[in-house]
Amino acid sequence: MAATALGTSSGDGWEFDVPTDGSKSLPPSPRYVEALASQGYSFEAAVADLIDNSIDAGAERVAVVFLRDGDRLSSLLIVDDGQGMDDCALDTAMTIAGQERYAAAALGMYGTGLKAASMSCADSLTVISRTKRSKASGRRWLTQNARNGFHCDIVSPEYSQRLIDRYDGIIGWQGTIVRWDAVRDFDTIEEGHTDQYLNRAVDRLENYLGLYLHRFLSRGGFHIDIVIEEATTREEHDHRPVEPIDPFGYRVPGKAGYPRKFTAPIEGIGDVALTAHIWPPKNQSVGYKGIGPLQERQGFYFYRNDRLVQAGGWNSYRSAEGHLSLARVQVDLPHPANSVFSLTVKKAGVTVNPSFSRGLEKATDADGTSFAGYLHEAEAVYREAARRNEPKRKAAIPPGRGISPKLKRVLVEELPQVPGEDPIGFLWEPLSSDVLFEIDRSRRAIRLNKAYRQAVLGNRRGGFNDAPLLKSMLYLAFNDIFQKERLRAVVQDEIDLWNAVLIAAVRSEADR
Known part of the structure; x- marks a missing residue:
C-alpha cells in the first residue's frame, strides 16, 4: 500500500521516515579523547597542523623549538607572532570542536586539529597566548584528565608571562606558544642516541614543512625556523631556517610546451x-x-x-x-x-x-x-x-648540521644520496693549533678548529651555517671516509696534507 505522506504509512506499509518522540542530550564520553588521539598523525604532520593555526592567526615568524635537558629531550614548543588569544578565545581553542566557523581562506576546518594533533604525539598540551590588549594566559590539557571528564587546567598567569618573556624575540606584543610535554617520540630515544634522533627528526620535519607549506614560505613574508635549544641555559645547538620545497620547481620542463x-x-x-x-x-x-x-x-x-x-x-x-x-x-x-x-x-x-x-x-x-x-x-x-646511457656520480652521505639549507639542497641535488645514513655535520671546537680540522667518524662530524674561526670568516659574524666555502670543500673531499670501515694510512696522510696547506693559508690571510 502506498504511503499517504512522507514519513507516514497506513496498515503494515513501509515507514519512509523514522518517527521520533522528542530528543535528549548525549554528550560524548571522555573516552572520545582516545579516539581523537588516534587519527594517525605522524610527528611531522602534527607539527604542520599546529603551524596552520599560526598562519590563520596572521603569524610572520614561527619557531619549532626542541628543548634539551643534557642528553634528554624534554619538550617541544611551537612559538609564533600571530594575533594571539585572550582567555575567551583560549577556552574556545582548547574545547574539542570548539570553533564552529572558519573564514573561507582559513586552513583550519573542524576545530579539532590542535587537540588531535597534539594528543596524538604528547600526553600534555599547554597553550600560552597574549594579545595586544590582554595579558598572558594559558590552558593545559593532560591526556589523563581529559579521559576522566574533560578537565582543562588553567595555567598560572605568572608562568604564562615568563614563557612569553623567554621568547620575546619572536612574540613581541602578541603571539602564542604551544608546548608539548611527555612527547611519545622522545621517550623512545635510547641513551646516548639523542643527537642521532635529532639529525633524522629535524631533517624529516624540515623537508615536510618545506614541501607542504612551500607556497607560504615562498612569499617572503613568512618564516619558519627549527631550533634545538638547551632548556636551562638557552644555548642553541642548532638553528635551521626552513626553505620552500616546490614539487614543481624544475628549471626546464621534461618536454617543451609544459606545463x-x-x-x-x-x-x-x-x-x-x-x-x-x-x-x-x-x-x-x-x-x-x-x-x-x-x-x-x-x-x-x-x-x-x-x-x-x-x-x-x-x-x-x-x-x-x-x-x-x-x-x-x-x-x-x-x-x-x-x-x-x-x-x-x-x-x-x-x-x-x-x-x-x-x-x-x-x-x-x-x-x-x-x-x-x-x-x-x-x-x-x-x-x-x-x-640514454649517462654517467652516474658516486653516492654520498647526506650533509647535516652546520650547512645552510640552500647549500645543503644543492649538494643533495647534485649528488645521489646513500640511503639510511646519518648526515655529516660540522662543529667548531677547540683543537690542536697545528690542524684546521679533524674527522670524527664516531660522531659523524668534521670538527673545525675554533681558534681559527675568525680568520676563516674574515672577522665576519659567525653562526651555525657559517664558512660555507670551507665546509663544502671538506664535505666533498672527505665524504668517502665516513663510508669506509676504517681509516687507512694513505687517507690520514691526505688529511695531514689538507691541514698543512689550509693552516698555512689561514695564517697567510691573518698576516695580510
Whole structure:
C-alpha cells in the first residue's frame, strides 16, 4: 500500500521516515579523547597542523623549538607572532570542536586539529597566548584528565608571562606558544642516541614543512625556523631556517610546451582546472624526490587555500607505475566544500568520488589534447631518458648540521644520496693549533678548529651555517671516509696534507 505522506504509512506499509518522540542530550564520553588521539598523525604532520593555526592567526615568524635537558629531550614548543588569544578565545581553542566557523581562506576546518594533533604525539598540551590588549594566559590539557571528564587546567598567569618573556624575540606584543610535554617520540630515544634522533627528526620535519607549506614560505613574508635549544641555559645547538620545497620547481620542463592547463568537467561542481607537469628525467632535486618512495610522488598534488594537502597519488584513477614518475598534476580544490573532494582531519590526503575520474576521462587542454594524451607524453619522456646511457656520480652521505639549507639542497641535488645514513655535520671546537680540522667518524662530524674561526670568516659574524666555502670543500673531499670501515694510512696522510696547506693559508690571510 502506498504511503499517504512522507514519513507516514497506513496498515503494515513501509515507514519512509523514522518517527521520533522528542530528543535528549548525549554528550560524548571522555573516552572520545582516545579516539581523537588516534587519527594517525605522524610527528611531522602534527607539527604542520599546529603551524596552520599560526598562519590563520596572521603569524610572520614561527619557531619549532626542541628543548634539551643534557642528553634528554624534554619538550617541544611551537612559538609564533600571530594575533594571539585572550582567555575567551583560549577556552574556545582548547574545547574539542570548539570553533564552529572558519573564514573561507582559513586552513583550519573542524576545530579539532590542535587537540588531535597534539594528543596524538604528547600526553600534555599547554597553550600560552597574549594579545595586544590582554595579558598572558594559558590552558593545559593532560591526556589523563581529559579521559576522566574533560578537565582543562588553567595555567598560572605568572608562568604564562615568563614563557612569553623567554621568547620575546619572536612574540613581541602578541603571539602564542604551544608546548608539548611527555612527547611519545622522545621517550623512545635510547641513551646516548639523542643527537642521532635529532639529525633524522629535524631533517624529516624540515623537508615536510618545506614541501607542504612551500607556497607560504615562498612569499617572503613568512618564516619558519627549527631550533634545538638547551632548556636551562638557552644555548642553541642548532638553528635551521626552513626553505620552500616546490614539487614543481624544475628549471626546464621534461618536454617543451609544459606545463599545460587542462579542464575537467566534474559532475556537481563544474569545470575544475588541472595543471599538468612533466619533470625533467633523472632529476636529483629535493623538489622532485620529495618525501618517501619516489613512485608515490607521481600523480595529483592537491592544494587547499595554498596549503598542500596531498603530495602524489592517482586517487583510484589509475595505478602508480615507474614510467609515469615524471607526471605530476597540480589541483587547487574548488570552493565551497563539496561531496566530490573530501579532506582528512589531519589534512594529509584527499578522498574523491567517482565523478572525479569520469571528469578526467573528458578533460582536455586548449589544443584539444586529452588527459590520457598527457600521460602518454610523460611516459614517452621517461622511456626515452631510460634508453640514454649517462654517467652516474658516486653516492654520498647526506650533509647535516652546520650547512645552510640552500647549500645543503644543492649538494643533495647534485649528488645521489646513500640511503639510511646519518648526515655529516660540522662543529667548531677547540683543537690542536697545528690542524684546521679533524674527522670524527664516531660522531659523524668534521670538527673545525675554533681558534681559527675568525680568520676563516674574515672577522665576519659567525653562526651555525657559517664558512660555507670551507665546509663544502671538506664535505666533498672527505665524504668517502665516513663510508669506509676504517681509516687507512694513505687517507690520514691526505688529511695531514689538507691541514698543512689550509693552516698555512689561514695564517697567510691573518698576516695580510
